[in-house]
Amino acid sequence: xxxxxxxxxxxxxxxxxxxxxxxxxxxxxxxxxxxxxxxxxxxxxxxxxxxxxxxxxxxxxxxxxxxxxxxxxxxxxxxxxxxxxxxxxxxxxxxxxxxxxxxxxxxxxxxxxxxxxxxxxxxxxxxxxxxxxxxxxxxxxxxxxxxxxxxxxxxxxxxxxxxxxxxxxxxxxxxxxxxxxxxxxxxxxxxxxxxxxxxxxxxxxxxxxxxxxxxx
Numbered sequence: 001x002x003x004x005x006x007x008x009x010x011x012x013x014x015x016x017x018x019x020x021x022x023x024x025x026x027x028x029x030x031x032x033x034x035x036x037x038x039x040x041x042x043x044x045x046x047x048x049x050x051x052x053x054x055x056x057x058x059x060x061x062x063x064x065x066x067x068x069x070x071x072x073x074x075x076x077x078x079x080x081x082x083x084x085x086x087x088x089x090x091x092x093x094x095x096x097x098x099x100x101x102x103x104x105x106x107x108x109x110x111x112x113x114x115x116x117x118x119x120x121x122x123x124x125x126x127x128x129x130x131x132x133x134x135x136x137x138x139x140x141x142x143x144x145x146x147x148x149x150x151x152x153x154x155x156x157x158x159x160x161x162x163x164x165x166x167x168x169x170x171x172x173x174x175x176x177x178x179x180x181x182x183x184x185x186x187x188x189x190x191x192x193x194x195x196x197x198x199x200x201x202x203x204x205x206x207x208x209x210x211x212x213x214x215x216x
Contacts, residue, residue, distance in 0.1 A: 033085035057086035073103020099160035113177030122166025128156035188216030
């Protein structure tokens with residue numbers, strides 16, 4: 001029996017949507033990012049594969065503890081395509097996170113990646129918040145060797161709950177996951193978001209908003 005034309009078109013549309021719902025598979029062995037290219041595209045241009053070196057695929061330094069002497073008491077050492085050009089088009093990246101005693105990795109999101117984190121030293125409280133309207137907090141205390149997943153785009157955080165330092169390693173599902181730290185984005189935007197808007201959003205006084213903005 002012949003398939004009606006509109007049904008055939010609908011099937012084509014559905015399969016097309018499925019096909020573009022994830023990153024395309026690489027069409028070559030690798031695509032080392034060419035930092036000097038002036039070509040503008042969604043990602044980074046490839047340099048000539050004949051010029052690729054082992055250094056394009058390696059990164060050194062994750063054995064070095066990050067400096068956590070800052071207001072939040074943590075330091076993220078990223079290994080994205082910006083640090084490791086061989087990651088280009090591969091859809092993965094990595095990071096080391098160091099925490100001072102009671103330090104936090106403040107609430108933030110990765111707009112382009114899910115994250116899987118494992119504790120290699122210390123004890124962390126971790127969590128994420130689901131989207132509106134539920135805004136449900138899902139949280140857990142992690143010990144050394146425990147693993148936790150933060151779904152793409154959701155606000156999440158970690159806190160060191162011990163008096164000693166802590167270290168975690170994280171893998172992310174994008175070579176360029178991006179990061180939006182909520183407090184920095186809301187209170188430290190350039191130029192500032194109008195204080196009256198934030199006062200209404202946070203149901204507080206403008207003076208309090210301006211005081212917080214002054215810290216960023």
